[in-house]
Amino acid sequence: MIYIKNLTKVYHSDSGDVKALDEVNLHIKKGEIFGIIGLSGAGKSTLLRCINMLEKPTSGSVEIDGVEMTSLSPNELKEMRKKIGMIFQHFNLLTSRNVRGNVAFPLEIAGVDKKTINQKVERLLDLVGLSDKADSFPSQLSGGQKQRVGIARALANDPKVLLCDEATSALDPQTTLSILNLLKDINKKLGITIVLITHEMNVIKQICNSVAVIEKSRVVEQGSLLEVFANPKTDTARNFLKSVTLSELPEELKERIRNLDHGHLEGRIVKIGFFGKVTAEPVISTLVKKFDVDANILYGNIDHIQDTPYGMLVVELRGKNGGANSAIEYLKTLGLKVEVIVNV
Ligand SMILES: Nc1ncnc2c1ncn2[C@@H]1O[C@H](COP(=O)(O)OP(=O)(O)OP(=O)(O)O)[C@@H](O)[C@H]1O
Helix, strand or coil: CEEEEEEEEEEEECCEEEEEEEEEEEEECCCCEEEEEECCCCCHHHHHHHHCCCCCCCEEEEEECCEEHHHCCHHHHHHHHCCEEEEECCCCCCCCCCHHHHHHHHHHHCCCCHHHHHHHHHHHHHHCCCHHHCCCCHHHCCHHHHHHHHHHHHHCCCCCEEEEECCCCCCCHHHHHHHHHHHHHHHHHHCCEEEEEECCHHHHHHHCCEEEEEECCEEEEEEEHHHHHHCCCCHHHHHHHHHHHCCCCCHHHHHHHHCCCCCCCCEEEEEEEEECHHHHCCHHHHHHHHHCCEEEEEEEEEEEECCEEEEEEEEEEECCCCHHHHHHHHHHHCCCEEEECCCC
């Protein structure tokens, strides 16, 4: 659907050149929700704006639905942009128009007749759950409602792609969730490909199928959400994951571990990270039976990335005749991430 090849963008300014994108390659599949995550200044907005040519790339190509965007004439670009909706962090609504007028705006520009506009606006407001606010003005709406208007407006020309520029960054967590659910719903109902940029892993975790991690103008990691989650290769990805995986032990637990009796010769405290279906297996009871160890669960947490369970267990293993070590080796053969905690 979207192929980005060797995309480079250099901004020229009085204080010198800034390479905001450096040879970026991405493939975004039709119908997926694709997240681009990175720290401030990494190049996310530039990348998003190069997709619909709001920023002209310095070199490289952007192909959408078989059309090379970098070589379009102004008129062709105008037509093509109808296929690409966009929503913004600060909503960018027209304050002098009511909700109905905001959603109707792109249709008026496109020269659609009044009757069709009215019907379409009603349908879109129903889709985003704002039928009762059609006559309100932006200043009378909450942030979440404003973003719903932004989404309805972006969908007015039946786009194939929806670009979301930090669409939930100005919203509280509860409203963020409701907007993300709306985007997910739209993706499912209308089959629209969604590309979103964010600095929050939680956003990616909630709705994306695939993710690219951008760092200092370059894409350093990309793949399905589960691939990147299960096996992050860069520190940047690992740091983002920390915010949603609780990979740090809570302070109380560290204190408890420090106070445990470590005198036992074959005692081991292990942190077991799990991801996917292995969590359903009776791992701990197997250890106890197979290796004749005592297993004392000190801590555990479990969460889901969409439908996949993941989490962490901290277990004290005590055994005889090398049982604890054999148990640890066994855990590794199951594909679990096992770390022996020595110092906390
Ligand atoms: N119009 C511009 N002129 C000069 N430099 C720019 C311009 N726009 C962005 N930059 C620079 O390009 C780099 C990437 O900026 P960009 O806005 O794409 O990053 P970002 O990841 O979206 O950051 P944020 O999350 O803070 O918005 C930064 O170093 C920024 O200062």
